[in-house]
Amino acid sequence: MPSxxxxxxxxxxxxxxxxxxxxxxxxxxxxxxxxxxxxxxxCNNGNCGACSVILDGRLVNSCLVLGAEIEGKxxxxxxxxxxxxxxxxxxDAFLENAALQCGICTPGFIVAAKALxxxxxxxxxxxxxYWLAGNLxxxxxxxxxxxxxxxxxxxxxxxxxx
Amino acid sequence: MADKKEYKVIGTRxxxxxxxxxxxxxxxxxxxxxxxxxxxxxxLRSPHAHARIKSIDTSRAEAYPGVKAVVTxxxxxxxxxxxxxxxxxxxxxxxxxxxxxASNKALYKxxxxxxxxxxxxxxxxxxxxxxxxxxxxxxxxxxxRNAMKEDAPLLHEDLRTDEMGEKSEKPSNIASHxxxxxxxxxxxxxxxxxxxxxxxxxxxxxxxxIEPHNATALYNPDGQLTIWxxxxxxxxxxxxxxxxxxxxxxxxxVVPMEIGGGFGGKIQVYIKPVAAMLSMKTGKxxxxxxxxxxxxxxxxxxxxxxVRVKIGATKEGxxxxxxxxxxxxxxxxxxxxxxxxxxxxxxxxxIENALVxxxxxxxxxxxxxxxxxxxxxxxxxxxxxxxxxxxxxxGMDPLEFRILNSAxxxxxxxxxxxxxxxxxxxxxxxxxxxxxxSTSLDGKYRGRGVASGFWPxxxxxxxxxxxxxxxxxxxxxxxxTDIGGTRASIAMQAAEVLGISAExxxxxxxxxxxxxxxxxxxxxxxxxxxxYAAYEAAQDVKRQxxxxxxxxxxxxxxxxxxxxxxxxxxxxxxxEIDFKGLAGQLDETGGPVVGRGTAxxxxxxxxxxxxxxxxxxDPETGKVQILRYTATQDAGKAxxxxxxxxxxxxxxxxxxxxxxxxxxxYNEKGEMTNASFLDxxxxxxxxxxxxxxxxxxxxxxxxxxGVRGVGETPIVAPPAAIANAIYRAIGVRMRELPMSPGRIxxxxxxx
Numbered sequence: 001m002p003s004x005x006x007x008x009x010x011x012x013x014x015x016x017x018x019x020x021x022x023x024x025x026x027x028x029x030x031x032x033x034x035x036x037x038x039x040x041x042x043c044n045n046g047n048c049g050a051c052s053v054i055l056d057g058r059l060v061n062s063c064l065v066l067g068a069e070i071e072g073k074x075x076x077x078x079x080x081x082x083x084x085x086x087x088x089x090x091x092d093a094f095l096e097n098a099a100l101q102c103g104i105c106t107p108g109f110i111v112a113a114k115a116l117x118x119x120x121x122x123x124x125x126x127x128x129x130y131w132l133a134g135n136l137x138x139x140x141x142x143x144x145x146x147x148x149x150x151x152x153x154x155x156x157x158x159x160x161x162x
Numbered sequence: 163m164a165d166k167k168e169y170k171v172i173g174t175r176x177x178x179x180x181x182x183x184x185x186x187x188x189x190x191x192x193x194x195x196x197x198x199x200x201x202x203x204x205x206l207r208s209p210h211a212h213a214r215i216k217s218i219d220t221s222r223a224e225a226y227p228g229v230k231a232v233v234t235x236x237x238x239x240x241x242x243x244x245x246x247x248x249x250x251x252x253x254x255x256x257x258x259x260x261x262x263x264a265s266n267k268a269l270y271k272x273x274x275x276x277x278x279x280x281x282x283x284x285x286x287x288x289x290x291x292x293x294x295x296x297x298x299x300x301x302x303x304x305x306x307r308n309a310m311k312e313d314a315p316l317l318h319e320d321l322r323t324d325e326m327g328e329k330s331e332k333p334s335n336i337a338s339h340x341x342x343x344x345x346x347x348x349x350x351x352x353x354x355x356x357x358x359x360x361x362x363x364x365x366x367x368x369x370x371x372i373e374p375h376n377a378t379a380l381y382n383p384d385g386q387l388t389i390w391x392x393x394x395x396x397x398x399x400x401x402x403x404x405x406x407x408x409x410x411x412x413x414x415x416v417v418p419m420e421i422g423g424g425f426g427g428k429i430q431v432y433i434k435p436v437a438a439m440l441s442m443k444t445g446k447x448x449x450x451x452x453x454x455x456x457x458x459x460x461x462x463x464x465x466x467x468x469v470r471v472k473i474g475a476t477k478e479g480x481x482x483x484x485x486x487x488x489x490x491x492x493x494x495x496x497x498x499x500x501x502x503x504x505x506x507x508x509x510x511x512x513i514e515n516a517l518v519x520x521x522x523x524x525x526x527x528x529x530x531x532x533x534x535x536x537x538x539x540x541x542x543x544x545x546x547x548x549x550x551x552x553x554x555x556x557g558m559d560p561l562e563f564r565i566l567n568s569a570x571x572x573x574x575x576x577x578x579x580x581x582x583x584x585x586x587x588x589x590x591x592x593x594x595x596x597x598x599x600s601t602s603l604d605g606k607y608r609g610r611g612v613a614s615g616f617w618p619x620x621x622x623x624x625x626x627x628x629x630x631x632x633x634x635x636x637x638x639x640x641x642x643t644d645i646g647g648t649r650a651s652i653a654m655q656a657a658e659v660l661g662i663s664a665e666x667x668x669x670x671x672x673x674x675x676x677x678x679x680x681x682x683x684x685x686x687x688x689x690x691x692x693x694y695a696a697y698e699a700a701q702d703v704k705r706q707x708x709x710x711x712x713x714x715x716x717x718x719x720x721x722x723x724x725x726x727x728x729x730x731x732x733x734x735x736x737x738e739i740d741f742k743g744l745a746g747q748l749d750e751t752g753g754p755v756v757g758r759g760t761a762x763x764x765x766x767x768x769x770x771x772x773x774x775x776x777x778x779x780d781p782e783t784g785k786v787q788i789l790r791y792t793a794t795q796d797a798g799k800a801x802x803x804x805x806x807x808x809x810x811x812x813x814x815x816x817x818x819x820x821x822x823x824x825x826x827x828y829n830e831k832g833e834m835t836n837a838s839f840l841d842x843x844x845x846x847x848x849x850x851x852x853x854x855x856x857x858x859x860x861x862x863x864x865x866x867x868g869v870r871g872v873g874e875t876p877i878v879a880p881p882a883a884i885a886n887a888i889y890r891a892i893g894v895r896m897r898e899l900p901m902s903p904g905r906i907x908x909x910x911x912x913x
Contacts, residue, residue, distance in 0.1 A: 023284065037194035038187015040422070042372040043454040047839035050372055078187035091185040095177045098804035101646035101812065103184035104373040104422025110185060133848035136839060138370050138423050139646060140808055141815030142847035143855075 005068045011036070012080025020067040027051045029067030030077060038078040038107045042136065049135030052108040052115075053077050059115035061134075078107035081114065089159070090114055090152040099148035101139035109135050113149045121157050125150065170726075171657045172867055175804045176664040178650040180420075192376035192392035192419040193451055200378070201230055203440045203450035204286040205433065206276040206293050207460060208268030211302035211526040211832025212315065215266055215275065215295060222292040223278055228285035231443035232293065233436065234276045235265035239408040257495040259406050261529050262435050268297065269317055269494035270528050271833045272459025274432065279440040279448045302526040302832030306468050306491045309335040309525045317494065317524045337496035337522040342504055342577040350483025350515030354474025356555045359485075362544040364881075364899040365825030366466040366491065369533045370816075370844045373422020374457045379437035380447040387414045387438055392421040394428045394643060395682030396674045402431045403438060417673040418643045425816070426532025427462050429682050458837035462531020463826060464539075465491040465498045471507075471544040479558045481567050484513050488541060489521040493529035498522045502618075503537030506878070507545060508576045509616040510586055510770060511567040516576040526832050532684060534813060535617040535874035539820060539881060543899060546613035546882030551895065560612050560886070561599070564590045564772065579618075585796030585860030586770040590614065592794040592858050593772040599792075607779045608789070609890025612772065615878025619766035619871040620685030621864075624692040625678025626699040628656060628757040632749070634742025635666045636703070641680025642692040643671055646812075646873070647805035651689040652696045654801050655867060659700035660707075661727020662741050678760060686769065686871025689801055690862075691761050697866050698759030707744055710751040714739070765864015769872055771795035773814065773879040777887040781910065784903030786822055786888060792854040793879075798862035798870030810855035810876045817880025819845045825900050 004019040011034070020029045027044070030036040030053070042048035044063045051062040054076040081088040090113050093099070100106040109132065116123060116131045123131065128149050129142075137145060183189035220232040238259050259265070264275045276293050280286035303309045303317075316333055323330035324338040351357055377391040387409065393399045396416040404411045421428060433450040440448040452460070470487040486507045492498035500520040508516045553560040568587040574580050593599055593612065603610050627639040638656055642648055653667035680692065704724055711729040712719040721733040729744055731737035739747075748755055776789040793814045800806040823843040827836045836842045861868025885896045894909045907913045 021284070031194070035196065036187075037190070040191070040373065041193065041451075042374070042422075043839050045454070045838060045840070047454075048372055082186050087182065087185065091182075094185050095181040098175070098178070098647070098802075098808055100181070100184055101805070101808055102371070102373070102421060102423040103180070103189060104191060104371075104420075106184050107187040129847045129850075133846040136372055136844060136846065138372055138425070138816070138844060139812045141811035141813075141853045142845075142850055143811045143853045144804070144808060146847060146852070 007068055007071050009070045009072065010074040012077060022068055024067045025063050026065040026067050026070055027062040030062060036077055036079050040104055040107060042104065049112060050105050050108040052111040052135065054111060054115050059112055078111050081110065089155045093148040093152035093155065097144045097148040097151060099140065099144040105135060105137045109137065109145055113152065117153055117156060122153055169658055170661070171654045171664050172799065172801050173803065175802060176650060178647050179653060179669050180644060180649055189420045191373060191422050192390065195378050195390045195419055197378065197380070197447045199446050201279045201281065201444060201446045201448045202283040202286050203277050203279045203437055203448045204283060204290055205274045205436065205456065206290045207456065208264065208271060208273040208275055210268055210297055210299050211271045211304065212300040213268045213297040214300060215264060215268060216298055217296045218276060219294040220276065222294065223289040226289045226292055228281040229278055229289045230446065231279045231440050232276060233439045233443060235259065235263040237439055238263065253497065255405055258402065261495055262406060262432060270526050272456065272528060273494065274460060277436045277440060279444055303335065304526050304828050304832045306466060306489045306523045306525060309523050310489065310521065317526065321524065335524045337492060337524060339519065339521050341517065341519050343517045344574065344576045345515030347483050347485060347515050347517055351474045353476065353482040355477040356552055357472065357474040358548050358551050359472035360548055360897055362469040362897045364467045364540045364543060366463045366527060367820050367824045368458055368463045368842065369425040369427035371423025371425060371427060374452040374454060375428065375433055375461060376451050377434040377437040378447055378449040379441040381438060381441040385413050388417065389434055389438060390417045390419055391434055392419050392428060394421065394424040394645065394684050396643065397641065397679055398429055398682050399431055399434055400674050403435050406435045407438060415673055415675045418671055421643050421645055424645055424683070425534045426536055426684055429684060430462055430531050432461055454839060455837040458842060459834055460528055463528060464533035464536060465530045467491065467540040469540055469544040471548050473548050473552060475552050475556065477556050479556055479563045479566050481511055481513050483515040484508055486518040486541065488518065489523055490537065490540065491525045491527060491530065492522050493527045494524060495529045496522055496524060498530050499532065499537030503541045505577050505618055506538035506616050507541040510569060510614050512569045512573040518576060534816060534877045538615065538617055538878045539817065542613065542615050542878045543881040543885065546879065547885050547895065550886040561590050561594045564614055582765065582767055583860065583863055584768050584770060585858055588858050588860050589770055589772040589794040589796050592856050593774050593792065596774065596792050596856060598774050598790060598854065603776050605778065607781055607891050608776065609887045610774065610776050611883045611886030611890060612774050613879040613882035613886060614770060614772045615875055616768060616770050617686065617875040617878060618768045619690065620687045621691050621763040621766045622681035622685065622687050623762045624680045624695040624760065626692065626695040626759045627677065628699045628703050630703060630745050630748065630755040632746055634662065634745040635668060636660065638667050638669045638696060639672050639677050640669060640692055640696065641672060641677040642688045643683050645683055646809060647802060648683065648688045648692065651801040651805060652693050655693045656696040656700040659697060659704060660741055686873040687766065690766055690865055690869045690871045691763055693801065693869055694763050694865060695759040695761040698761060699757040702759060703755060703757030706755045706757065710748065711739060711744055713751045714747060763864060765862065767798060767862030767864050767870045769796050769870040769875045771875045771879060773883040775883045775887050777884060777891055779888060779891045779906065781892065784906035784912070786884065786901060786906065788818060788850055790851055792856065793876055794856040794858055795872060795875055796858045796860050796870060797872045798865065799859055799868035800857050801867065801869060803857060806857055806872050807855040809872045811853040813873065813876025814853050814880055815845050815850060817877040818884065820899065821881035821884040821901055823900055823902055
């Protein structure tokens with residue numbers, strides 16, 4: 001049995017240390033070591049985006065990153081988005097637009113949408129669809145998800161300019 | 163035509179009750195469940211599509227460090243030839259057990275043959291490689307028409323065809339043949355000016371929910387088994403597990419976790435009994451998870467099929483006769499949805515002379531499961547494209563044709579039932595009046611198609627309990643797992659009765675020990691039937707609250723009326739109190755109020771929809787792009803319109819995937835070669851435009867608020883609508899699904 005690796009990292013703004021096996025993916029570490037089960041496993045090979053996290057500002061599938069690789073890096077997961085008394089505007093927009101049905105893909109979509117709006121605060125519909133094409137949803141047909149991201153972009157832009 | 167009744171809560175769009183948990187990642191799905199001392203189980207699956215299992219040697223796996231238990235079919239309690247009824251028709255217990263763990267034969271690649279429980283998932287996976295299975299590989303048969311041939315390899319040596327009620331002498335892969343008939347077919351075809359007949363095939367496709375199957379089981383020495391899992395129905399899991407493991411239902415408790423999509427595919431059990439067996443052997447809780455490949459290769463797809471359709475019509479556009487032949491792949495064990503396909507095939511239309519033959523055929527593929535309007539889409543692809551061809555021949559608008567032939571209240575379906583009030587013609591009218599249909603579509607290789615889809619909907623059993631809280635809210639305990647917003651749609655019906663807000667209801671999806679029996683979230687029944695039970699439970703609360711008001715005011719109950727959320731005294735006393743005020747006085751008037759409601763309603767009421775689609779075909783690559791999509795559907799009464807739209811949009815997009823990309827691709831050894839989301843391509847948001855969902859409301863007389871189930875119907879029309887659009891775009895009639903780039907290029911002669 002392989003010995004474990006000691007990892008120091010930042011997750012959702014907080015310093016975290018953990019032990020993991022070298023073969024464990026970041027997704028496994030998040031879910032099974034740190035109990036951050038908001039990141040979901042839909043395929044475990046980078047095709048569905050349900051495990052999307054932001055790693056040093058870049059959107060990644062956490063199932064394709066090893067846990068040991070995040071030493072010294074910064075990870076944002078769905079659990080880090082809301083404030084104690086307030087949801088993130090993207091989360092609000094998903095609720096207002098009924099942009100989820102079963103909800104299993106929702107954390108991944110919200111994280112991916114945040115990564116998009118961090119880079120491009122006013123995306124076109126096509127840019128949203130292009131960016132989110134790495135996240136699969138089987139329930140909604142994407143219509144209300146795209147609208148939620150459009151709404152969130154508008155709300156976040158107006159908050160910035162206000 | 164629209165429902166003119168005034169409602170306060172119904173028809174509004176509140177935030178769903180489980181919404182915050184689901185957007186923050188806090189909602190706990192089956193795989194998220196944790197418990198102290200947990201072991202991890204993994205399944206060994208057959209690498210062969212068809213093989214006799216000569217022996218299984220688990221000794222090396224059992225000796226591997228970290229392994230706690232190994233199970234095979236030998237660990238099942240004896241099955242004999244029992245036939246069990248799980249509420250959805252009788253099934254053979256032997257088949258049920260064999261599908262969970264193969265005993266003497268593996269019948270598809272991915273068939274579960276053994277399982278390991280170990281200290282972590284990786285150790286369990288490593289140990290699987292140490293299980294030695296001696297297979298005698300047999301020739302597979304993976305296509306329905308080949309499987310029906312006299313000399314086809316037999317999956318089950320003891321399977322005899324049920325030929326219209328008579329058992330055949332010889333074993334066969336054809337499990338059953340049935341027929342529905344109405345009128346005089348010869349006479350009907352003789353009256354026709356146009357008769358068109360074609361053959362169609364559709365590929366095996368998967369439900370494609372994003373969450374893989376999961377189960378955690380804990381067996382206690384007192385014989386009590388608990389299973390935490392994602393499922394469409396905790397009670398059907400209880401029933402199947404108790405049958406497979408021969409335990410009393412009272413010893414099995416199923417705790418439904420949140421569920422990440424089902425579409426019919428999370429009704430049948432696969433790993434749940436195995437997790438239980440591993441827990442029985444180890445005395446520890448055991449969690450079993452499937453990989454994505456396991457899901458594709460080992461869980462219920464919907465059938466590949468061969469369909470033949472012949473329709474006759476007059477030049478005025480009246481259908482005079484219709485004949486259908488449906489041969490559906492059941493997968494490894496009998497039980498394809500060909501029966502449902504036969505219910506649906508002619509049901510959009512009022513046809514005097516009609517017939518349908520149905521064949522249920524076993525093949526070396528995973529046993530099929532329900533998938534959103536199971537069986538209906540395969541048949542509609544054929545019927546709705548042949549109708550399009552008739553319309554072209556007689557020069558009639560395809561929507562006018564549908565209005566002229568539409569089934570209406572009082573008409574008899576070919577399979578027997580007489581229609582109650584339905585809204586088919588209204589959905590066609592809505593499509594016709596939609597700006598989409600009158601907007602001109604210009605450009606080369608572009609075309610517009612229409613098609614309609616039917617699903618009968620189901621009722622079945624539901625239970626609801628309501629506890630009134632002293633602050634004027636209610637807790638609503640229900641047994642229906644919430645896959646698409648049904649906590650909201652059920653809560654809103656109770657809120658409407660009691661004159662309180664949707665937010666004043668706290669819906670709770672309870673385990674099998676904590677709520678009355680409730681059938682699966684399936685058959686488009688949940689908002690209809692569990693909503694009906696919630697309505698009854700709220701009526702019960704209302705009756706009890708009237709008693710309390712009467713007590714408070716020292717008047718007779720008959721002197722209290724309840725309207726608009728306020729109890730009033732009608733005997734001249736100036737007394738009134740709202741629901742919240744009265745809820746605050748329960749202690750003074752007799753203690754807690756608990757309402758109960760059960761339902762087994764028969765008036766589910768069909769839902770029918772009509773779709774309009776514009777496509778552009780790339781003649782070089784064969785790729786079909788969806789340019790615009792409009793779907794109309796009769797929802798009876800939309801309780802929460804956003805989630806009704808969501809069902810229509812999501813169903814339409816699953817239908818688009820079925821139409822254009824999705825299929826199980828097999829090699830000559832009968833192995834699925836594309837068991838990943840990269841190669842089994844479901845639609846992404848980049849493939850699609852917005853989906854315009856148009857809700858038509860023709861109230862269902864079988865429900866107090868007029869609800870019709872809406873979940874399944876929207877998947878039925880898309881493949882035919884898109885095929886008809888492709889024909890308008892490039893002049894080629896596609897009769898094979900999916901209409902993938904390769905098939906388009908073949909059809910146009912490019913390759």
